[in-house]
Amino acid sequence: MTNRNGAGSELEPSVGAGIMDRLDHMAEISESGDILTRRCYTREHRQINDLAGKWMREAGMAVREDPVGNMIGRYEGRKPNAPAIILGSHLDTVINAGRYDGSLGVLSAIDCVRSLNERGIRFDDAVEVACFADEEGVRFQSTYLGSRGMAGCFDQSLLNRKDSDGISLSEAMISFGLDPAHLKNAARDPSDVRCYLELHIEQGPVLEREQLPVCAVTAIAGASRMMVSMLGEAGHAGTVPMNTRQDALAAACECVLLVEDTAKRYDQAVGTVGQIAAFPGATNEIPGVASFSVDFRSSLDSVRQTAVSELQRDMSEIAERRDVDILIDKTHDADGATCSDWIIEQIEGAMTDLGHRPFRLASGAGHDAAAMASITDIGMIFVRCRGGISHSPEEAITREDAITGADLLLRTLERIGGAKN
Numbered sequence: 001m002t003n004r005n006g007a008g009s010e011l012e013p014s015v016g017a018g019i020m021d022r023l024d025h026m027a028e029i030s031e032s033g034d035i036l037t038r039r040c041y042t043r044e045h046r047q048i049n050d051l052a053g054k055w056m057r058e059a060g061m062a063v064r065e066d067p068v069g070n071m072i073g074r075y076e077g078r079k080p081n082a083p084a085i086i087l088g089s090h091l092d093t094v095i096n097a098g099r100y101d102g103s104l105g106v107l108s109a110i111d112c113v114r115s116l117n118e119r120g121i122r123f124d125d126a127v128e129v130a131c132f133a134d135e136e137g138v139r140f141q142s143t144y145l146g147s148r149g150m151a152g153c154f155d156q157s158l159l160n161r162k163d164s165d166g167i168s169l170s171e172a173m174i175s176f177g178l179d180p181a182h183l184k185n186a187a188r189d190p191s192d193v194r195c196y197l198e199l200h201i202e203q204g205p206v207l208e209r210e211q212l213p214v215c216a217v218t219a220i221a222g223a224s225r226m227m228v229s230m231l232g233e234a235g236h237a238g239t240v241p242m243n244t245r246q247d248a249l250a251a252a253c254e255c256v257l258l259v260e261d262t263a264k265r266y267d268q269a270v271g272t273v274g275q276i277a278a279f280p281g282a283t284n285e286i287p288g289v290a291s292f293s294v295d296f297r298s299s300l301d302s303v304r305q306t307a308v309s310e311l312q313r314d315m316s317e318i319a320e321r322r323d324v325d326i327l328i329d330k331t332h333d334a335d336g337a338t339c340s341d342w343i344i345e346q347i348e349g350a351m352t353d354l355g356h357r358p359f360r361l362a363s364g365a366g367h368d369a370a371a372m373a374s375i376t377d378i379g380m381i382f383v384r385c386r387g388g389i390s391h392s393p394e395e396a397i398t399r400e401d402a403i404t405g406a407d408l409l410l411r412t413l414e415r416i417g418g419a420k421n
């Protein structure tokens with residue numbers, strides 16, 4: 001490995017060296033003692049924002065929290081009020097998460113600015129680090145709350161949506177110290193943003209197979225999510241004859257298999273039921289209500305839209321045949337996004353500088369970059385993760401890959417900051 005002074009691996013590199021320790025530190029901030037869970041607008045979100053804010057100040061940035069709860073650091077450019085190259089990712093996690101999804105991108109970005117500051121480098125453009133409030137959508141079933149706020153496309157109708165404890169998004173924001181009436185002020189004027197760059201773990205197995213630590217991303221798949229409820233008739237498991245039952249869970253199970261079949265019928269689609277619950281939930285009772293989530297994705301928006309409407313039609317047919325009612329609540333829709341060619345070229349140029357074979361990959365997972373694409377050019381870097389495992393405590397990366405990723409982000413940033421396209 002060559003560090004930024006051109007020296008060999010016996011010296012510490014100028015970026016990335018402290019990231020693994022910081023990731024461990026962040027993983028201690030969790031809603032639950034034994035697993036990592038950090039949902040938006042919780043006490044732990046407050047703690048993680050404060051910690052990221054402290055690290056961003058130490059790295060040389062002016063720090064503020066925006067009206068949607070994103071923590072933002074700004075490293076001024078040579079010109080006053082210059083547009084910003086925004087680096088970022090998210091600080092929220094799924095339930096029982098790994099410690100790299102989101103956090104790695106935030107910490108790599110902070111470390112890049114620290115390195116610029118320590119070396120006295122400033123570009124004409126400012127550099128900002130955005131620590132987004134919610135990318136996973138775990139608490140309110142709608143992803144990208146933070147980045148959509150920044151991109152000016154926050155859906156105000158979500159404010160009444162409730163979490164599993166009956167707390168509305170609006171109430172959660174207020175208890176976090178935000179005023180939902182000011183949400184619009186989180187939106188950035190596109191002319192104040194030069195581009196958005198995000199580093200993230202791959203969350204898939206391709207880089208490991210390619211024996212590459214990093215790559216450039218070409219596009220991010222779109223996603224649709226819904227909560228579906230089957231409303232049947234609860235009854236005694238021993239007395240109600242099989243041919244008169246309105247078993248909500250049996251109907252839901254047919255739908256689960258339908259989600260799988262529908263996704264398989266299309267080339268570039270994936271469909272998942274990740275949550276299911278039956279009520280009243282007793283061994284000797286026919287379920288009267290069953291609710292489940294659907295997450296459906298494709299890199300082609302037209303495929304996703306067609307497949308999702310077929311899915312809704314076919315689930316309704318299952319409900320009708322089984323004599324149960326169906327309620328479909330579409331909780332989230334995000335179109336796919338394409339990374340800008342000029343940024344991909346800069347990432348690949350930086351990969352070549354670092355001695356890595358240029359390589360490109362599309363993302364099946366969602367990222368804040370997809371929301372940012374509505375206001376600016378986007379680019380993404382993927383870092384290899386062990387076995388492609390993610391959204392699990394088994395998520396793992398090596399220290400060496402974390403350093404390579406941060407170094408690639410820094411070199412890409414320097415290319416973009418130093419050279420106008």
Ligand code: GLV
Binds near residue numbers: 135136366
């Ligand atoms: C976010 O990680 C998603 O793709 O669900």
Ligand code: MN
Binds near residue numbers: 135367
């Ligand atoms: Mn993520």
Ligand code: MN
Binds near residue numbers: 094101136391
């Ligand atoms: Mn994730």
